[in-house]
Amino acid sequence: MQASVERVKTPYGIEQTRVLLNSNYTAAYAIRDVGVDVIAAYPITPQTGVVEKLAEFIASGELDAEMIHVESEHSALSAVIGASAAGARVFTATSSQGLEYMHEVLHIASGMRLPIVMAVATRALSAPINIWCDYTDLMNARDTSWITFIAYTAQEVYDSLIEAYIVSEDPEVMLPAMVAYDGFWMSHTYEPLYIPVDREIVRKIVPRRSRITLDPENPVTMGSIVGPDYYYEIKYQQVVAMEQAYRSVRNADRIIEDTFGRRYEPIEVYRVEDADIAILTYGGIYGTLLDAVDRMRERGIRVGAMRIRLWRPFPAEDLVSKARNISTLIVVDRAISFGASISGPVALETIAAFHRVGSSPDVISIVAGIGGRPVTERDFEGMVETVFKLGRRAREIGTLYWGVRG
Amino acid sequence: MKSWRELPIGGIILEAGNSVKRRTGDWRVFKPIIDHDRCIRCLLCWIYCPDGAIRIVDGVYKTSDGKLWSLSFEIDYDYCKGCGICAEECPVKAIELVEEVR
Amino acid sequence: MIRIRGVRDLPREEYFAPGHGLCAGCTAGTIVRHLLKIAGRNTIVVNATSCVEVSTTMYPYTSWRVPWLHVAFENAAAAASGIETAIRVLARKGIIDPGRSVNIVVLAGDGGTYDIGLQSLSGMLERGHRVMYVLYDNEAYMNTGIQRSGSTPLHAWTTTTPLGKAMRGKIQPKKPIAEIVAAHRIPYVATANVAYPIDMDQKFSKGLSVEGPSFIHVLQPCPTGWRFDPRYGIKIGRLAVETAMWINWEMENGNFRVTTRVPKRKHVRHYLEAQGRFRGLTKEEIEEIQEYIDKEVERINKLVGEEVIGPRID
Numbered sequence: 001m002q003a004s005v006e007r008v009k010t011p012y013g014i015e016q017t018r019v020l021l022n023s024n025y026t027a028a029y030a031i032r033d034v035g036v037d038v039i040a041a042y043p044i045t046p047q048t049g050v051v052e053k054l055a056e057f058i059a060s061g062e063l064d065a066e067m068i069h070v071e072s073e074h075s076a077l078s079a080v081i082g083a084s085a086a087g088a089r090v091f092t093a094t095s096s097q098g099l100e101y102m103h104e105v106l107h108i109a110s111g112m113r114l115p116i117v118m119a120v121a122t123r124a125l126s127a128p129i130n131i132w133c134d135y136t137d138l139m140n141a142r143d144t145s146w147i148t149f150i151a152y153t154a155q156e157v158y159d160s161l162i163e164a165y166i167v168s169e170d171p172e173v174m175l176p177a178m179v180a181y182d183g184f185w186m187s188h189t190y191e192p193l194y195i196p197v198d199r200e201i202v203r204k205i206v207p208r209r210s211r212i213t214l215d216p217e218n219p220v221t222m223g224s225i226v227g228p229d230y231y232y233e234i235k236y237q238q239v240v241a242m243e244q245a246y247r248s249v250r251n252a253d254r255i256i257e258d259t260f261g262r263r264y265e266p267i268e269v270y271r272v273e274d275a276d277i278a279i280l281t282y283g284g285i286y287g288t289l290l291d292a293v294d295r296m297r298e299r300g301i302r303v304g305a306m307r308i309r310l311w312r313p314f315p316a317e318d319l320v321s322k323a324r325n326i327s328t329l330i331v332v333d334r335a336i337s338f339g340a341s342i343s344g345p346v347a348l349e350t351i352a353a354f355h356r357v358g359s360s361p362d363v364i365s366i367v368a369g370i371g372g373r374p375v376t377e378r379d380f381e382g383m384v385e386t387v388f389k390l391g392r393r394a395r396e397i398g399t400l401y402w403g404v405r406g
Numbered sequence: 407m408k409s410w411r412e413l414p415i416g417g418i419i420l421e422a423g424n425s426v427k428r429r430t431g432d433w434r435v436f437k438p439i440i441d442h443d444r445c446i447r448c449l450l451c452w453i454y455c456p457d458g459a460i461r462i463v464d465g466v467y468k469t470s471d472g473k474l475w476s477l478s479f480e481i482d483y484d485y486c487k488g489c490g491i492c493a494e495e496c497p498v499k500a501i502e503l504v505e506e507v508r
Numbered sequence: 509m510i511r512i513r514g515v516r517d518l519p520r521e522e523y524f525a526p527g528h529g530l531c532a533g534c535t536a537g538t539i540v541r542h543l544l545k546i547a548g549r550n551t552i553v554v555n556a557t558s559c560v561e562v563s564t565t566m567y568p569y570t571s572w573r574v575p576w577l578h579v580a581f582e583n584a585a586a587a588a589s590g591i592e593t594a595i596r597v598l599a600r601k602g603i604i605d606p607g608r609s610v611n612i613v614v615l616a617g618d619g620g621t622y623d624i625g626l627q628s629l630s631g632m633l634e635r636g637h638r639v640m641y642v643l644y645d646n647e648a649y650m651n652t653g654i655q656r657s658g659s660t661p662l663h664a665w666t667t668t669t670p671l672g673k674a675m676r677g678k679i680q681p682k683k684p685i686a687e688i689v690a691a692h693r694i695p696y697v698a699t700a701n702v703a704y705p706i707d708m709d710q711k712f713s714k715g716l717s718v719e720g721p722s723f724i725h726v727l728q729p730c731p732t733g734w735r736f737d738p739r740y741g742i743k744i745g746r747l748a749v750e751t752a753m754w755i756n757w758e759m760e761n762g763n764f765r766v767t768t769r770v771p772k773r774k775h776v777r778h779y780l781e782a783q784g785r786f787r788g789l790t791k792e793e794i795e796e797i798q799e800y801i802d803k804e805v806e807r808i809n810k811l812v813g814e815e816v817i818g819p820r821i822d
Contacts, residue, residue: 037597040590064601066593071631075586078628081579082554082590088598090590108579113416174415208603212418214575214591216550216610221419223578224565233410234417240410417567425527425564425571433532449515453705454742456537457526485526489533489731490739503739 008194014201014259016194023186024049026154027093027119027179029195030161032063033202037088040068040079044098045131046183047121051093073098077105077116084114085222087213089165092116095183096123096137103141109176110145110238112223115168115211116176117161118146121187122283122334124371132372133183135283138311139335139345145238147177147245148312152286155193156309157181159262163252165206170248174211175241180311182284184372194260205255242313249310266315267322271297272304277384278323280306281332282346285375289332292380303384308346316353329361330387332380332402334369343367343399364394368402379403426485430457434488436503442478443469444500451492451501452479459486509717510546512709519545528571529563533731533738535702535745536560536644542705543613543642546712549574551611552591556584556620559651560644582624584614585632585641592637611716614641618659619649622685633692633721640715640722643685646730654733658683661753662800663793665785666733676793681800686725690759696722698758698767702729703745707756707767714760727754735784744782751779752805752817766808766816775822776801 008016021029027050031039039058041051057063070076073094080090094102099120109116122138124130138148147167149160157179164177181187196202212220226234246266253264270290272278281289286307293305306322306329308315323329333344342348347365354360364387369375383402387394394400414420440451452460459482467475481492493501511517523544530537536559544551552575555561561578564571579587592612599606616625621643632639648666649655656666656678663677671677690697695718700708708726715722729745731738748754749768753776756768776798780786789797805817 037601038590038593040593064597066597068589068593069635070586070589071627071634075583075589075628075631078579078583078586079590079593082577082587083594084590085577085587086552086591086594086598087604088590088594090594104580105583111416112579212414212420214552214577216552216575216608219422219549219573219575221422221565221570221572221576222416223576224417224419224567224570225562225578226417226567229407230413230417230567233408233413234415236410237413237415241415419565419568419570421570423525423571423573425525425569428527428529428569430527430529449518453515453518453542454538456530456532456534456541456741457528458522458524458537458541459526462520482526487532489741490737491533491535491538491741494739495742 007197015197016260017197018192018194020190020192021154022049022188022190023154023157023181024121024188025053026157026193027161028053028057030158031091032057033195033199034162034165034206035089035203036065036091038066038068038080038083038090039092040070040076040083041092041094042070042073042076042098044073044095046123046187047093047095047098047119049187050119050121073101074105077102077109080116081105081109081112081114084116085214089208090116091118093119093121095121096125099137099141100125106141106144106146113174113241114176115174117164117168118176118178119161120178120180121183122180123183130371133185134370134372135334136336138180139337142312142345145175145242146312147175147249149177149179150282150309150311151179151181152284152307153193154186154191155262156264158193158195159256159260159264162202162206163249163256166252166255167245167248169206169209171209171211172244173241173248175238175245180283185284196260201259205259246313246315264309265318266310267318268307268309269322270305272306272322272326275302275304275326277302277328277330277387278304278306278326279330279332279380279383280308280346280350282308282311283334285334285369288375288377289380292377295377296381296384301384314349314353316356319350319353320357323361326361328364328387330364330366330383332366332368332383336367336370341398347399362395365399366402367399373403429484431484431486434486434506436488436490437483437506438481438486438488438490438493438501438503440479440481441500441502442467444498445479446498447475447477448497450495450497454491454495456489456491457485457487460492510713512706512713514706518709521545523549523573525571525573527569529566530559531732531738533741534559535741536646536728538702539644539726539728540615542709543615543712544574546709547611547613547716550609551613552577554584554588554591554612554614556614556616556625557581557651558617558620560615560617562651581620583628584616584620584625586628588612588614588639589632589635589637592639612639614639616641616643617651618643618645618647618657619651622658622683630692633689633694636720638720640724643723643725644728645725646728646733648733650730650733659685662797663786663789671788686723689723693762694721694723695719696758696760698724699754699756700724700726701745701749701754701756702726703742704749704756704768711758733785736782740782744779747779747782750774751776752801753779755808755817764811766812769816771818772821773818775820
């Protein structure tokens with residue numbers, strides 16, 4: 001850990017120290033501060049730093065937990081399911097192929113309504129094998145009923161992992177939660193962030209709760225086979241839990257704000273109040289987008305930036321309300337949903353959100369950053385220019401594949 | 407049948423061993439009958455029954471020719487599926503399988 | 509460790525309730541009853557997808573009177589590893605009573621062990637978790653309708669290895685799973701047979717007492733899949749031992765011992781002809797199986813250094 005250079009007292013009196021960490025290590029610090037019991041993870045680029053740092057914390061005694069060195073990601077999630085069912089607080093982390101390998105278990109974890117938290121350093125999917133960042137792996141987990149946060153700074157990774165435990169363990173929710181961040185762009189690059197000096201503070205805001213567990217004193221059956229006569233109702237309970245998860249996330253946002261002085265919203269915006277056109281994206285490239293917006297503003301273009309922080313449950317109302325002044329909304333996706341009518345997954349959900357209220361800006365779907373292809377300020381400026389030039393046609397095209405050669 | 411509000415979450419079953427509410431005895435075609443005078447209380451029928459449908463009953467039993475035993479067996483016909491393992495394994499052929507007429 | 513010397517040492521409590529949907533005469537029911545009698549109430553069972561799992565927990569009914577978890581087909585050993593670790597950590601932190609010991613038992617079929625479950629089993633063994641893994645082996649994927657598994661014996665009929673003109677049942681011999689497990693050098697590995705319940709129960713008891721992983725491989729005759737009248741389940745299990753098609757052994761810290769001696773053994777045809785899944789086997793195929801068994805017997809006797817499995821009487 002880098003020597004701390006600054007101790008800061010937030011307006012609310014919590015003393016924090018400023019550290020320099022990459023998002024992988026930040027995730028490990030958050031888990032250390034929350035205080036988990038069992039970790040089970042399998043290494044995969046670019047997630048490895050999370051697990052290595054956690055192993056260091058366990059070895060030094062800073063984190064009182066055990067790490068199960070499972071032989072695959074499928075077993076990693078299976079092991080934390082077992083541990084969570086037995087009453088432990090658990091954690092796992094993965095990327096890309098690992099997330100795919102555990103895919104059936106993602107559904108099982110949420111179907112069994114177990115509190116589990118996972119960090120995902122996003123990475124493109126094979127084939128071809130590609131270790132660099134895009135969000136295809138995360139998008140493929142979209143329907144698994146996991147509460148999903150997408151962070152854009154290391155600070156947000158830290159805060160969101162704490163929120164993930166608050167929400168996942170909320171008795172009204174009881175769904176697993178994941179926090180995603182850019183593989184390599186964020187997982188391996190260092191940023192300054194603030195963490196509390198006294199770790200007890202984190203433990204206080206994520207208190208242990210009693211719940212039904214595997215306990216010989218009260219024998220229950222978990223994971224029985226359920227037929228058509230009951231399955232639907234049990235799944236509907238998950239639908240309701242997801243709706244409740246939105247309220248729980250907002251509550252967790254408030255707790256983070258009260259404790260650390262940092263404010264989060266499911267949809268965050270920048271300079272949209274007087275904007276005609278806005279770009280919505282997610283993850284680390286939002287930082288680049290903010291700079292691009294400032295540059296375009298200097299040239300007189302009334303553009304704003306938006307980012308989606310809470311991906312599941314999808315904050316449709318927040319999106320609609322924050323985009324109410326916008327007439328053209330460019331959604332820059334970092335994944336391709338092959339064969340879909342709109343290939344950008346977030347663009348598709350955005351269109352659906354507006355469809356529900358009956359009025360919509362022009363939503364333009366752009367796909368960029370595939371397989372770790374960098375997205376620069378110039379790219380964002382170019383996208384706005386292109387959309388202006390295309391006019392009406394931009395919408396008709398469906399999805400624009402930004403930067404593909406040929 | 408219960409609504410989604412009434413069911414515990416995640417498909418969990420809270421009542422241990424509530425399968426006793428399913429009377430699998432109605433599967434039966436052949437019904438085993440124990441002859442307690444022939445029975446030598448070897449316990450093998452109780453040991454082998456896949457359904458736990460044979461119960462050990464404590465209590466003195468006097469056979470017709472004056473032999474005294476301290477326990478006997480009772481078949482729980484609510485659950486006995488009539489598989490016949492008990493009859494097959496009984497070393498003294500004290501269990502007879504009788505076709506059930508319903 | 510519970511000492512079982514004879515039938516009267518068996519606890520009377522039934523931790524496996526009747527009313528489950530296992531086939532009439534399914535000897536897996538017998539195995540589970542015994543397993544839970546030996547393990548007792550302080551036991552958490554992790555059940556892989558299998559006949560037992562679906563038949564005993566058809567929502568909203570459960571036959572289990574101990575805590576029970578099912579996750580998926582191939583990961584029971586991984587889930588059990590998680591439970592074992594969680595209990596140790598929670599006990600150390602004083603969140604659960606550190607004085608109380610809990611047995612953790614995996615119950616899986618040959619499907620979930622030999623094939624799809626082998627990876628997670630190997631991982632659990634390698635990491636040394638204190639879990640007893642009980643494999644109930646009915647020699648095919650019975651739950652999905654009698655398809656062949658790595659455990660299916662040579663020339664056996666299954667729906668995916670029919671006995672026909674061009675192909676004669678399963679063409680590979682049975683995978684030696686217990687030996688594969690023993691190669692992991694865990695404290696206790698044993699093979700058992702539901703027709704020898706006292707031997708089986710003693711092995712369950714020993715398996716639960718070791719500091720580390722244990723593995724008990726139990727032969728489970730299946731009337732539905734092996735094609736025999738349900739009343740003969742135990743008899744066929746016995747014939748397996750009497751013909752040396754199945755050998756009851758145990759390996760305790762590397763020391764190998766045959767626990768059921770067979771002074772004079774029968775020709776395998778007594779075992780094969782009692783089951784519909786071997787009907788239609790030619791004389792040559794039966795002799796092929798007999799030769800394979802003869803070689804196995806020779807190997808085992810050599811390993812033990814004594815003729816524990818005797819010569820054939822026919």
